[in-house]
Amino acid sequence: MNMYYFAKDRKPDRIREALLQLIFPMGTYCVICGSLIDSHRRWSVCDNCMKALNKGNIYIDLAEEAASGNIMSHLDSASSCLVYGLHSKKLVFDLKYNKRTYLSRPISMIMADRIICDERLRPLVDTVDLVVPVPLHKSRLRKRGFNQSALISLDLTARLNALRDGRPVLNVPDCLLRQRLTVSQRSVSGSERNLNLENAFTINPKRKTLVSNAVILLVDDILTTGSTADHCAEALKDAGAAEVHFISLATGNYHLKGCERRRDDESFIDRGASSDRMPE
Ligand SMILES: [Zn+2]
Incomplete structure (x- = not known):
């Protein structure tokens, strides 16, 4: 009993998740831009995206x-x-x-x-x-x-x-x-x-x-x-x-007091999100 498992929330997406894992497996593609990476990349993020993440x-x-x-x-x-x-x-x-x-x-x-x-x-x-x-x-x-x-x-x-x-x-x-x-x-x-x-x-x-x-x-x-x-x-x-x-x-x-206010890399092709609004 080391955690309350969130079965109710996870169940409906399990098949979809398994399919996505087949199409988009962690450690093979960058989870942000989709570039091919090797499995040693931290957070499954490619070097370019890692550099751009603020x-x-x-x-x-x-x-x-x-x-x-x-x-x-x-x-x-x-x-x-x-x-x-x-x-x-x-x-x-x-x-x-x-x-x-x-x-x-x-x-x-x-x-x-x-x-x-x-x-x-x-x-x-x-x-x-x-x-x-x-x-x-x-x-x-x-x-x-x-x-x-x-x-x-x-x-x-x-x-x-x-x-x-x-x-x-x-x-x-x-x-x-x-x-x-x-x-x-x-x-x-x-x-x-x-x-x-x-x-x-x-x-x-x-x-x-x-x-x-x-x-x-x-x-x-x-x-x-x-x-x-x-x-x-x-x-x-x-x-x-x-x-x-x-x-x-x-x-x-x-x-952001005291933290660098550099903008995220603007050359990134933002395929997933079209709005500048912060999501709910
Ligand atoms: Zn990337």
Whole structure:
């Protein structure tokens, strides 16, 4: 019993995933541009895409965010691996909209590397009790067929467990419930953001005892304003969580103090995504 398996979410895509694996096997093609690579490439990413990925290693200064009015007071830390650009967008779009669910593997690898390599995050390998994804509303889950953050959480949990001895990290995909279908945080501004998400998240009553006194790693694909993560953390803290640390694959330009603002390589042919909007 080292994790709650997300069978409900993974089942409908299993055949599709197996087929995609046949057509697009990991370690043979770059997961971003599709170029042929050898199996030793880190994250299954080719040299060109690796160079173009903006590895911002963002560690958000929560005190500074609070000072500028962006309250994320329920989080103990918030980090992101990449600056959101064409290449990271391609990964997220392919996972969410092109249903390339196997991309949760390289994404979780990018996150695990980030945790291991950053001395501020490294202690989490030993202290985290639960890995919890930001939930989707059930209507969106029905439409997409899976929660991309839950797939990433599942793989990330396995990676964390491979790094530690003894007490396992638990993956708890149904820990948080999204009660209301909210509009994109980017489409509302300022104080509306808080209203938009008020009471949007609750704890699953069945998971309350797990949350009590637990150190939790909250996982999402993208960090936009931080309000979603903070509201999730609030629900977890209200249920007695000791610490809530947040990690996402990528973030936009909101929280990049001290990190290089280089644009992602613009020569990249962005086949998967036509919009500049950050995806939900
Ligand atoms: Zn590539």
